[in-house]
Amino acid sequence: MAGGINRQIMLRSRPHGPPSLDNFELVQAPVPEPGEGEVLMRILYLSLDPYMRGRMSEARSYARPAALGQPMVGGTVGRIVATRDPGYAVGDIVLGFGGWQEFALSPASALRKLDPGAAPISTALGVLGMPGMTAYVGLTEIGQPKAGETVVVAAASGAVGSVVGQIAGIKGCRAVGIAGGAEKCRFVANDLGFDACVDHRADDFAARLATACPDGIDVYFENVGGAVQQAVWPLLNDFARVPVCGLIAQYDATAAVPGPDMISVLRKRLTVRGFIVSDFSARLGDFLREAGEWLRSGRLKYREHVVDGLENAPAAFLGLLQGRNFGKLLVRVASL
Amino acid sequence: MAGGINRQIMLRSRPHGPPSLDNFELVQAPVPEPGEGEVLMRILYLSLDPYMRGRMSEARSYARPAALGQPMVGGTVGRIVATRDPGYAVGDIVLGFGGWQEFALSPASALRKLDPGAAPISTALGVLGMPGMTAYVGLTEIGQPKAGETVVVAAASGAVGSVVGQIAGIKGCRAVGIAGGAEKCRFVANDLGFDACVDHRADDFAARLATACPDGIDVYFENVGGAVQQAVWPLLNDFARVPVCGLIAQYDATAAVPGPDMISVLRKRLTVRGFIVSDFSARLGDFLREAGEWLRSGRLKYREHVVDGLENAPAAFLGLLQGRNFGKLLVRVASL
Numbered sequence: 001m002a003g004g005i006n007r008q009i010m011l012r013s014r015p016h017g018p019p020s021l022d023n024f025e026l027v028q029a030p031v032p033e034p035g036e037g038e039v040l041m042r043i044l045y046l047s048l049d050p051y052m053r054g055r056m057s058e059a060r061s062y063a064r065p066a067a068l069g070q071p072m073v074g075g076t077v078g079r080i081v082a083t084r085d086p087g088y089a090v091g092d093i094v095l096g097f098g099g100w101q102e103f104a105l106s107p108a109s110a111l112r113k114l115d116p117g118a119a120p121i122s123t124a125l126g127v128l129g130m131p132g133m134t135a136y137v138g139l140t141e142i143g144q145p146k147a148g149e150t151v152v153v154a155a156a157s158g159a160v161g162s163v164v165g166q167i168a169g170i171k172g173c174r175a176v177g178i179a180g181g182a183e184k185c186r187f188v189a190n191d192l193g194f195d196a197c198v199d200h201r202a203d204d205f206a207a208r209l210a211t212a213c214p215d216g217i218d219v220y221f222e223n224v225g226g227a228v229q230q231a232v233w234p235l236l237n238d239f240a241r242v243p244v245c246g247l248i249a250q251y252d253a254t255a256a257v258p259g260p261d262m263i264s265v266l267r268k269r270l271t272v273r274g275f276i277v278s279d280f281s282a283r284l285g286d287f288l289r290e291a292g293e294w295l296r297s298g299r300l301k302y303r304e305h306v307v308d309g310l311e312n313a314p315a316a317f318l319g320l321l322q323g324r325n326f327g328k329l330l331v332r333v334a335s336l
Numbered sequence: 337m338a339g340g341i342n343r344q345i346m347l348r349s350r351p352h353g354p355p356s357l358d359n360f361e362l363v364q365a366p367v368p369e370p371g372e373g374e375v376l377m378r379i380l381y382l383s384l385d386p387y388m389r390g391r392m393s394e395a396r397s398y399a400r401p402a403a404l405g406q407p408m409v410g411g412t413v414g415r416i417v418a419t420r421d422p423g424y425a426v427g428d429i430v431l432g433f434g435g436w437q438e439f440a441l442s443p444a445s446a447l448r449k450l451d452p453g454a455a456p457i458s459t460a461l462g463v464l465g466m467p468g469m470t471a472y473v474g475l476t477e478i479g480q481p482k483a484g485e486t487v488v489v490a491a492a493s494g495a496v497g498s499v500v501g502q503i504a505g506i507k508g509c510r511a512v513g514i515a516g517g518a519e520k521c522r523f524v525a526n527d528l529g530f531d532a533c534v535d536h537r538a539d540d541f542a543a544r545l546a547t548a549c550p551d552g553i554d555v556y557f558e559n560v561g562g563a564v565q566q567a568v569w570p571l572l573n574d575f576a577r578v579p580v581c582g583l584i585a586q587y588d589a590t591a592a593v594p595g596p597d598m599i600s601v602l603r604k605r606l607t608v609r610g611f612i613v614s615d616f617s618a619r620l621g622d623f624l625r626e627a628g629e630w631l632r633s634g635r636l637k638y639r640e641h642v643v644d645g646l647e648n649a650p651a652a653f654l655g656l657l658q659g660r661n662f663g664k665l666l667v668r669v670a671s672l
Contacts (some may be wrong), residue, residue: 054603225598244602258594262561265595266580266610267390273609274602 004031008071008101009313011056018252019056019321024072024314031103034084038105041078043098046310046331047125048074048317049159050223053251072100072313075130077114077121079336088113095124100313102333119295121336126328127302128291130277131159134245136287137280138221139164142243142273147172149218152209152235154178154228156188156197157303159328160245163291164221165194166300173219176212178228180323187326192301206231219243225250225257233260236268244274248321303327340367344407344437345649351392354588355657359392360408360650367439370420374441377414379434382646382667383461384410384653385495386559389587408436408649411466413450413457415672424449431460436649438669455631457672462664463638464627466613467495470581472623473616474557475500478579478609483508485554488545488571490514490564492524492533493639495664496581499627500557501530502636509555512548514564516659523662528637542567555579561586561593569596572604580610584657639663 005028012025034040055066055073066073076098080088085108088094094111098104114124126132145151151168155161156177165175165188177188177197188197196212198205209231216237222229226249236242250257265272294300305327307316313331320329341364348361370376391402391409402409412434416424421444424430430447434440450460462468481487487504491497492513501511501524513524513533524533532548534541545567552573558565562585572578586593601608630636641663643652649667656665 222598229598244598247598247602250599256597257599259596259598259601260594261592262558262565262580262583262595262608262610263586263593265608266583269610269612269615271607271609272598272601273607274598274605276605279605 004103005029006031006101006103007310008099009310010070011066011068011072013068014058014065015056015252017254019053019318021314021318023056026311032105034082034105037085037108039080039085039088039094039108039111040082041076041094041096041098041104041106042081043076043078043102043104043333044093044336045077045122045125046074046098046100046313046333047076047129048313048320048325048329048331049131050246050248050251050320052317053248053321073097074099075125076104076333077124078104083108093121095129100310102310119292122304122306122330123295123302125330126159126304127163127295127300128288131328132163132291133280133284133287134277135160135163135221136167136291137277137283138243138245138275139167139219141280141283142271142275143219143221143241145171145173145219148174150174150176150213150215151219151221152176152178152213152217152232153221154200154224155248155323156194157184157192157326160223161221162188162192162302162327163300166192166294168219169193169195170294170299174213174215176209176217178209178224184326187303191303200228200231210235216240221245222247224248229260233264236264236270238268240268240270242270242272244272251321305329306332308332340439341365342367342437342439343646344435345646346406347392347402347404347408349404350394350401351588353590355389355392355654357650357654362647368441370418370441373421373444375416375421375424375430375444375447376418377412377430377432377434377440377442378417379412379414379438379440379669380429380672381413381458381461382410382434382436382649382669383412383465384649384656384665384667385467386582386584386587386656388653389584389657409433410435411461412440412669413460414440419444429457431465436646438646455628458640458642458666459631459638461666462495462640463499463631463636464624467664468499468627469616469620469623470613471496471499471557472503472627473613473619474579474581474611475503475555477616477619478607478611479555479557479577481507481509481555484510486510486512486549486551487555487557488512488514488549488553488568489557490536490560491584491659492528492530493520493662496559497557498524498528498638498663499636502528502630504555505529505531506630506635510549510551512545512553514545514560520662523639527639536564536567546571552576557581558583560584565596569600572600572606574604576604576606578606578608580608587657641665642668644668 153164168175185197223246225247305325416428489500504511511530521533559582561583641661
């Protein structure tokens with residue numbers, strides 16, 4: 001790789017309000033050489049996920065903000081092209097955290113080897129990766145759904161929501177999705193097998209949601225906030241659980257957004273609990289085993305939205321924040 | 337008792353906004369006779385508690401509203417004056433739900449016999465009763481305090497808050513109370529042994545609270561809401577627990593009161609959970625045993641605010657909603 005060029009997308013500035021293309025900058029740098037215990041990856045797939053919006057800001061959060069003038073952070077699947085670690089060979093396919101660039105160094109200890117024969121390698125960033133695990137631990141550890149209960153999730157055609165609803169179905173629950181537009185709703189109900197899917201763009205969205213949840217809502221997997229949260233809240237049953245996974249509708253807010261009335265938390269004895277997937281890393285083995293079985297048996301389906309070319313990552317990411325993707329959003333940085 | 341007069345305080349009308357004396361009416365009725373399986377109690381103590389504000393309204397809640405034209409509901413300690421149940425004798429002292437009146441019928445099955453030699457009978461309505469149990473289950477089941485953590489509770493000189501902080505201390509936590517006025521704060525810190533108590537009426541309340549919690553807040557036992565909640569929220573640590581027991585500052589609101597920003601719930605992975613003491617009735621035995629031991633050994637202290645005369649119950653109750661009581665509020669309806 002000596003003398004090669006590494007294209008990178010840097011965080012140039014922090015957004016105040018909605019981010020824009022100006023916040024990013026495509027630069028070129030030399031491809032680096034691995035040090036002892038490191039490997040060099042050629043990135044094949046870059047995962048784009050809503051949490052990245054948080055990293056663009058300086059506000060205190062569970063992870064440090066991305067640094068200005070550094071490549072944006074992100075999960076990646078790559079092929080090893082140089083190695084100074086005996087555990088990895090050139091040609092190995094690995095899951096890592098390479099960021100928005102074409103080549104990335106990584107300590108070998110931060111990688112996980114993938115078996116391209118077991119599942120498509122891109123799934124390690126989606127249904128069998130961080131988004132799938134987020135759905136799995138949030139729903140099972142916090143949502144604790146019981147057969148016959150109603151589980152509601154928004155962004156239901158997306159990487160996390162699609163898994164939440166399908167696991168809810170596997171657990172014997174009524175799975176109700178919320179998605180933007182008729183095409184996504186058809187996909188969620190017909191292809192993913194949710195019991196219902198409601199279009200949040202409909203004028204009578206709140207009424208449609210109530211109709212789709214005739215027995216109320218026992219688990220609301222919160223990943224959007226905003227108007228969807230407001231429509232869900234009155235439908236929550238006593239003792240309902242609300243795993244708070246994300247609030248994508250609120251990330252661009254420049255002032256605190258008021259939350260739901262606490263009186264309902266008290267009267268209905270709700271449990272509202274925020275979580276981050278890494279809090280439950282002890283469950284990774286359970287997740288990979290169970291989700292892998294569901295995937296192979298066809299009980300767990302997924303859809304990917306693949307954008308070609310690193311240079312298109314910023315626009316694709318902005319689209320993600322506006323719900324313009326349809327399925328798990330990935331950038332194909334290079335072909336195998 | 338035949339021919340006797342039973343004075344009762346009825347709910348005459350429902351408040352819109354803050355309740356007033358006009359919502360209550362003192363009436364006289366004949367003392368009733370017990371039917372088979374029932375007893376007649378002469379009420380000695382009536383407990384006045386914030387939850388009664390909810391019963392005055394028609395809004396959906398965890399319990400049915402009090403009925404217009406009926407005596408207000410309430411926990412009582414009474415002496416049996418007539419019995420048609422073989423398990424109870426005239427003269428027995430019982431804990432029951434007699435309501436705001438001088439005499440009450442009760443099914444024998446709804447009573448618990450008290451031993452006046454074990455503890456003052458009034459404690460069955462306070463430190464060894466529903467408020468004490470509320471503190472116990474909310475703190476231990478939901479708050480789950482660990483030694484060295486900081487526990488914050490408002491209304492710290494009151495029936496629930498005083499027990500929350502003292503149990504927190506017993507568990508090895510830093511107990512920080514919030515109360516209204518210097519006298520209550522001195523009592524909480526000096527007599528109840530909290531590590532600190534902050535006056536919420538101080539102009540610089542939020543800054544004082546921060547100073548009293550140098551390591552942040554791990555458990556916030558929520559019983560007031562409003563401005564105290566707003567001051568507490570930024571001080572919550574990652575993984576803090578918020579048992580939501582009451583929101584006395586918001587009960588008179590005529591529109592939904594916005595809750596705290598959910599972004600903090602997500603980023604800090606907070607657990608916010610509403611509860612009602614009756615959800616944990618299986619723990620009554622544990623509570624009575626543990627709290628009884630703490631009381632006898634002097635580790636658990638309590639203060640009562642006793643108002644004499646049933647006719648004074650409405651004014652005393654309105655005072656409770658404004659924090660004018662100092663200790664567990666009781667009405668002495670009759671002497672032993």
